[in-house]
Amino acid sequence: MYDNLCKYLIEQFPEDFATWLLGETIALAELSPKELSNEPIRADSLILLQGPDIILHVEFQTRPDPKMGQRMADYFLRVHRKFPNKRMHQVVVYLQKTNSPLVKENKFKAGKMQHGFNVVRLWEKPIEDFLESPGLLPLALLSQTSDSVEQAEEAQQLEVLRRVAQRIELIPDQETRANLNAATAVFAGLKLKPELVFRILRSKTMEESAVYQEILRQGEQRGIEKGLREGRQKGRQEGRIGILRQIIPFLQGFGVPIEPLLKFVGITLAELNLEEEQAEKD
Structure with missing residues (x-):
């Protein structure tokens, strides 16, 4: 479910994700994994977008994968073979907080071969990074919470959810609001009980x-x-x-x-x- 929601968000709001992950606002279009090779390719969590001179490869993960580095190297070679003149930016976005050392790995080594990629751990990113762009709003609850001992973690998360709900309500398009509300509710379920989420998010x-x-x-x-x-x-x-x-x-x-x-x-x-x-x- 999370893979498909992330795909929906990045495909509907590519400029928001380009600004966040690339640091620049550029037009991106979806690139089908089938275009890279006739060989089987794992596409359930694979997101590829292309611009005039760049390929953005994003993987959203709810849990660590010991083979992530190998996968990223494999995808890099496939993309480079197809688009040798385009630069490639690869990012693994981890959604759920974990103490596993695997979420800090950003290199793959095999013999003399070495390949690097970027890693984003949402729980380390400030909430403000997600509140100004509609496509990033559903991910806000998974971002960094305050270190204040005066406010319980659940209370902090509820406050973030309220802020997200308020911003979604400002979006003019009804269908967009409904989709973002649904996506936000699903991601919020990783941190909060459903009944708490339902008190804040409603959509007829x-x-x-x-x-x-x-x-x-x-x-x-x-x-x-x-x-x-x-x-x-x-x-x-x-x-x-x-x-x-x-x-x-x-x-x-x-x-x-x-x-x-x-x-x-x-x-x-x-x-x-x-x-x-x-x-x-x-």
């Missing part, structure tokens, strides 16, 4: 947003993939139920009607074991 147009539609698509796809792996229809149904158990409370918190979704997938609230929770909320 959530079901019309691209982010909402992507959540539905992922739920369907996960069910299909599990069914294929197990070779029986039960896998598909179990996959749907599993993802819906996560999604339904999220949607209910925003006041989004869930009946059309349940009817579409052919599952009842009772089958999700969420009937009692719904009754309590009613």
Whole structure:
């Protein structure tokens, strides 16, 4: 889910990310990984954008990957082979705070070969970096919090979420607001309980947003993939139920009607074991 949300943000707001990651405002267009090689390439978290003389390669990660350096070197060579006259800027953005030394690694060595790349740990970046650009707003809650001992961490995060919500409400376009609200809620879920997020973020147009539609698509796809792996229809149904158990409370918190979704997938609230929770909320 986080991979696709990050892809959505950077593809919809390329100039915001160019200014943040490159330090310059330039026009960037999406570059498909398929253009680099006929060989298989891992594209689930790979984001490539190109400008007149530059390629921006960004990877968003929720957890450390011991093979990240090797992947970055591999992608660099593929891009260089295809676009030898363009400079390449590579960034790994880690979303969740961790003490793993892997998130500090920014080089890959193999024999005499050495390749370097950039690393951004969001929890070390000041909040102000994310509050002035619409495309970066959903990431603000994952940035650096105050060191003040007088304010609990949860209270600080709620205050940041309020500031983000206020800025999103100033955006004129309704669809953009709905998408950014949904993306912000998902990322906020990495730091806060859903009920706290729902108190601040509300959107009646959530079901019309691209982010909402992507959540539905992922739920369907996960069910299909599990069914294929197990070779029986039960896998598909179990996959749907599993993802819906996560999604339904999220949607209910925003006041989004869930009946059309349940009817579409052919599952009842009772089958999700969420009937009692719904009754309590009613």
